[in-house]
Amino acid sequence: MKRLSPLTVILTGAGAPGWPDICRSLVENNERTIDIVAVDMDRDVAGYRLVKKHAVVPAGVSPAYIPAMVCLVKKFKAHAIVPLTDPELPALASAASLFKKMGVVLPVARPSAIAIAADKIRTHEFLTNRHRAIPAYRIARTSVEFSVAIAALGYPKTKVCFKPGIAHGSRGFRILDPQATEAATLFAEKAENTRYAMTGERAREILDNCASFPSLLVTEYLPGKEYSVDLLVRKRSVAAVVCRERTRIRFGLTYQGRVIADPKLERLAVDIALRIGLTFNANIQFKKDAAGTYRLLEINPRTSGTIALCRAAGVNLPYLGLKLALGERITAQKPVPGTRNYRYWTHVFT
Structure with a gap:
C-alpha cells in the first residue's frame, strides 16, 4: 500500500494521563509517518520524554496562548494541532480560521458547540425538552436556591448529586447522602476518591463559606452502571461510534472497562452530538437511573482519556479524527465488542 505524506502534529496536554496512548494512536497508524511535538503548560511532564520535540506554552485561557501556538506552528512546520485539554478548546476554535490560513488543520468543534458541551449547566438547559436522556435537575446559584433544589429532587428522603457547571476530572462532584458521616469518609475512602458522599447540611456549610x-x-x-461513548462526528453525520462500559473509575479515568454493542446507547449519543453540533472527536458519558434508563452525565468535546480502548477494539479514533480534519477518506469501522482495558501505572526514566 502506498504510504501517505508525512505529517508533523502538535499534540497538547502532554502531562495528561491519556496523552501517551493518544500519541501512540497517532504514530502507529500504518499509513504514514507522524512526527509529534509534545506541548504542555508544565515545564516537566512525562510526554516530553516520549518524543523528540516538545515545547512549553502558556495556559489555554491566557491571551498569550494563541500567539505561542502560532510560533510553534512556524517553528516546527506543523500540519495540525490536536488539543487534549478543555481550557484551550474555546481559544483554538475561535482561532481556527487563522490556523487555516497557515495551512494547519484543527480537529475542533465550532465555538458555539464547545460552549454548550463544556458547561454542564448549559448542556442540560440546551437539551431540556430536546432529549429524553436528561436526568431530573435544578440549577443553584445561591444558598437558598441550593436548599430548594435538593429538596425538590427528594433530599433527604433520597440521595442527590451536585457538581459545578464547569469543572474537570470530577472536581466538585459530590453525592448528598443523609446517612453520610465524615468519619466514614476519612477512614473508608482513599484520598483520590472524589465521589464520596456528604450530607446536605455539610455541603451548605462549605458552599456558604466560598468567596x-x-x-x-x-x-x-x-445508582446504575456508567458508560462512555466515543464518537467521530462529521458536520451532519457520524463516522464512527464506540460504546464502553466503565467498570472501574479513578481520577475520572476508566481503569477497567469494556467495549459493548448497544444500539440504543449509540443512538442516544449520536442524537445528542448532532443536536449540539459537535464535530471531530467527542465523548459523551451516561449513567443508568434506578429504572435502568440511560441518563446523560456530561459531554467532552474532545478526544477522551481512555480512547486507547477504542483503538484496541479496532477503531483508531484519534487518527481518524486527524484524517477527517485533513479531508481524507475514512472507511467505515466497527469495534470488537468485549475488548477490555486494565489501566496501570508505569514510568519514564531519565
Whole structure:
C-alpha cells in the first residue's frame, strides 16, 4: 500500500494521563509517518520524554496562548494541532480560521458547540425538552436556591448529586447522602476518591463559606452502571461510534472497562452530538437511573482519556479524527465488542 505524506502534529496536554496512548494512536497508524511535538503548560511532564520535540506554552485561557501556538506552528512546520485539554478548546476554535490560513488543520468543534458541551449547566438547559436522556435537575446559584433544589429532587428522603457547571476530572462532584458521616469518609475512602458522599447540611456549610457561591448543577442520584461513548462526528453525520462500559473509575479515568454493542446507547449519543453540533472527536458519558434508563452525565468535546480502548477494539479514533480534519477518506469501522482495558501505572526514566 502506498504510504501517505508525512505529517508533523502538535499534540497538547502532554502531562495528561491519556496523552501517551493518544500519541501512540497517532504514530502507529500504518499509513504514514507522524512526527509529534509534545506541548504542555508544565515545564516537566512525562510526554516530553516520549518524543523528540516538545515545547512549553502558556495556559489555554491566557491571551498569550494563541500567539505561542502560532510560533510553534512556524517553528516546527506543523500540519495540525490536536488539543487534549478543555481550557484551550474555546481559544483554538475561535482561532481556527487563522490556523487555516497557515495551512494547519484543527480537529475542533465550532465555538458555539464547545460552549454548550463544556458547561454542564448549559448542556442540560440546551437539551431540556430536546432529549429524553436528561436526568431530573435544578440549577443553584445561591444558598437558598441550593436548599430548594435538593429538596425538590427528594433530599433527604433520597440521595442527590451536585457538581459545578464547569469543572474537570470530577472536581466538585459530590453525592448528598443523609446517612453520610465524615468519619466514614476519612477512614473508608482513599484520598483520590472524589465521589464520596456528604450530607446536605455539610455541603451548605462549605458552599456558604466560598468567596462567591458557585453555579451548580443539582441532579437526581443515578445508582446504575456508567458508560462512555466515543464518537467521530462529521458536520451532519457520524463516522464512527464506540460504546464502553466503565467498570472501574479513578481520577475520572476508566481503569477497567469494556467495549459493548448497544444500539440504543449509540443512538442516544449520536442524537445528542448532532443536536449540539459537535464535530471531530467527542465523548459523551451516561449513567443508568434506578429504572435502568440511560441518563446523560456530561459531554467532552474532545478526544477522551481512555480512547486507547477504542483503538484496541479496532477503531483508531484519534487518527481518524486527524484524517477527517485533513479531508481524507475514512472507511467505515466497527469495534470488537468485549475488548477490555486494565489501566496501570508505569514510568519514564531519565
